[in-house]
Amino acid sequence: MSQSREHAVVLGASVAGLLAARALADSYERVTVVDRDPLPAGGLDRKGVPQARHAHVLMRAGVRALDDLFPGLLEKLAADGVPVNYGGAHSWTEFNGHVFQRAGGPRIAPGYQPSRPYLEARIREEIREMPNVLLRDERTVQGLIASATGERVAGVRVVSRDGEEEALPADLVVDATGRSGRAFTWLRDLGYDPPEEKILAVDVMYASRRLRLPGGLPEGLRSVLVEPRTGQPVGMALIEQEGGEYTLTLMGYAGHHPPTDHDGFRASTDRIAPAFLPDVLRDAEWLDEPHRHRYPASHRRYYERLRRFPEGLLVVGDALCSFNPLFGQGMAVAAMEAVILRDLLAAGQENLARRFFKAAAERIDPAWQMVMTTDRAQLGLPQSAAERLIGAYVRRLHAAAARDRVLVEAFSSVSSLVELPVTLIKPAVLIRVLAGNLRRG
Ligand SMILES: Cc1cc2nc3c(=O)[nH]c(=O)nc-3n(C[C@H](O)[C@H](O)[C@H](O)COP(=O)(O)OP(=O)(O)OC[C@H]3O[C@@H](n4cnc5c(N)ncnc54)[C@H](O)[C@@H]3O)c2cc1C
Numbered sequence: 001m002s003q004s005r006e007h008a009v010v011l012g013a014s015v016a017g018l019l020a021a022r023a024l025a026d027s028y029e030r031v032t033v034v035d036r037d038p039l040p041a042g043g044l045d046r047k048g049v050p051q052a053r054h055a056h057v058l059m060r061a062g063v064r065a066l067d068d069l070f071p072g073l074l075e076k077l078a079a080d081g082v083p084v085n086y087g088g089a090h091s092w093t094e095f096n097g098h099v100f101q102r103a104g105g106p107r108i109a110p111g112y113q114p115s116r117p118y119l120e121a122r123i124r125e126e127i128r129e130m131p132n133v134l135l136r137d138e139r140t141v142q143g144l145i146a147s148a149t150g151e152r153v154a155g156v157r158v159v160s161r162d163g164e165e166e167a168l169p170a171d172l173v174v175d176a177t178g179r180s181g182r183a184f185t186w187l188r189d190l191g192y193d194p195p196e197e198k199i200l201a202v203d204v205m206y207a208s209r210r211l212r213l214p215g216g217l218p219e220g221l222r223s224v225l226v227e228p229r230t231g232q233p234v235g236m237a238l239i240e241q242e243g244g245e246y247t248l249t250l251m252g253y254a255g256h257h258p259p260t261d262h263d264g265f266r267a268s269t270d271r272i273a274p275a276f277l278p279d280v281l282r283d284a285e286w287l288d289e290p291h292r293h294r295y296p297a298s299h300r301r302y303y304e305r306l307r308r309f310p311e312g313l314l315v316v317g318d319a320l321c322s323f324n325p326l327f328g329q330g331m332a333v334a335a336m337e338a339v340i341l342r343d344l345l346a347a348g349q350e351n352l353a354r355r356f357f358k359a360a361a362e363r364i365d366p367a368w369q370m371v372m373t374t375d376r377a378q379l380g381l382p383q384s385a386a387e388r389l390i391g392a393y394v395r396r397l398h399a400a401a402a403r404d405r406v407l408v409e410a411f412s413s414v415s416s417l418v419e420l421p422v423t424l425i426k427p428a429v430l431i432r433v434l435a436g437n438l439r440r441g
Pocket of ligand 1: 012014036037047049058141176206316317318319326330332334
């Protein structure tokens with residue numbers, strides 16, 4: 001097996017691709033990141049990431065991983081005016097119709113609220129400053145190049161906007177092309193089976209607008225989140241972002257698509273929002289019309305289960321696992337994968353794909369399980385007895401969290417992927433859930 005670490009190529013320069021490039025830069029002499037879009041200098045929307053117009057939350061596990069990969073970046077974001085949400089004190093959060101107690105707890109680390117295009121642009125700037133990483137935009141990847149024996153991936157074929165074809169030889173190729181996950185189909189061309197894939201159709205629709213709020217939100221709030229629930233399949237998120245702008249997103253489950261005309265959007269928001277919000281929104285300066293984005297299905301591709309896989313190829317980010325966006329996990333999981341990749345490479349290149357997919361799966365598993373259990377209930381699909389029990393327990397936890405900051409912290413640590421779901425049934429938590437519900441009862 002070649003141990004050369006001369007050149008790595010990353011396919012896709014969105015969040016997962018950029019973070020993977022950062023990880024590879026420690027171990028490869030040169031890293032090239034290819035994307036078919038022109039990559040703007042600032043935080044502008046671009047065609048390849050249409051979801052970027054919509055509310056994006058960076059989970060705490062993602063904040064932590066980002067800090068590890070780019071020390072000092074969080075401070076730069078805060079200095080640039082990205083709102084920082086300390087310990088939940090600045091969030092209005094409603095789950096299953098229960099509003100969480102708000103006093104921020106010390107165990108909840110600060111959350112950062114950059115818009116998605118802005119966050120990507122700041123990461124891109126960090127990458128552009130790295131001497132051994134080259135971003136090559138306006139180039140579409142067309143396929144993988146196999147070695148003579150077909151045992152390994154030896155590079156990729158790209159074509160520029162003006163039709164110029166080029167072969168990029170590489171010791172390692174990392175597929176970060178998002179949900180389409182090109183490697184999934186290209187594997188067949190190389191004579192390999194694609195991985196088993198699990199898909200859960202959710203038919204989620206987002207509708208989002210940017211706005212300014214002259215007086216801001218009351219009580220120092222920086223975000224308002226109302227999760228969809230049984231009986232109310234449309235939820236909302238209002239998030240303060242850099243430059244004094246807010247993103248307001250309505251998100252509907254299972255074909256309950258939010259309206260995109262001004263009046264319908266406003267009326268729908270007023271119906272879902274907490275009582276204080278319609279008044280606040282009356283003074284809003286709307287900066288654009290509602291944009292829609294449809295998310296058909298979560299998918300997970302089990303690369304870790306493949307018996308045969310070529311050397312010199314990895315898959316990261318949404319190409320590996322794409323979660324229902326309502327759970328806000330994609331960027332955090334991509335960041336955790338980048339940390340895994342960096343650390344595995346530091347320990348050696350032997351069996352890299354096997355070690356990487358296994359370690360990534362351990363991170364993906366709890367997040368995926370949470371999404372599957374919640375979505376199956378929300379969609380009215382048949383559930384196992386264990387899933388029904390978990391669902392009932394979590395509803396009670398949400399109810400008790402309305403008056404218990406410790407439960408807010410416990411739940412938030414799990415939903416933001418810092419702790420494993422099993423921590424929610426520790427005796428200390430269980431007792432508070434029971435006591436809280438007895439008090440309510
Ligand atoms: C509506 C919505 C809301 C979301 N909200 C959240 C949230 O709140 N929190 C969160 O953490 N995550 C959220 N996500 C998920 C998040 O957007 C992704 O997880 C994140 O962008 C990382 O994805 P990625 O880099 O793997 O792929 P993508 O962001 O999809 O990027 C893929 C890149 O590959 C490029 N590309 C594709 N094919 C080719 C090719 N053949 N050649 C060259 N380049 C190519 C594209 O141009 C693009 O730049 C949301 C997703 C959606 C759809």
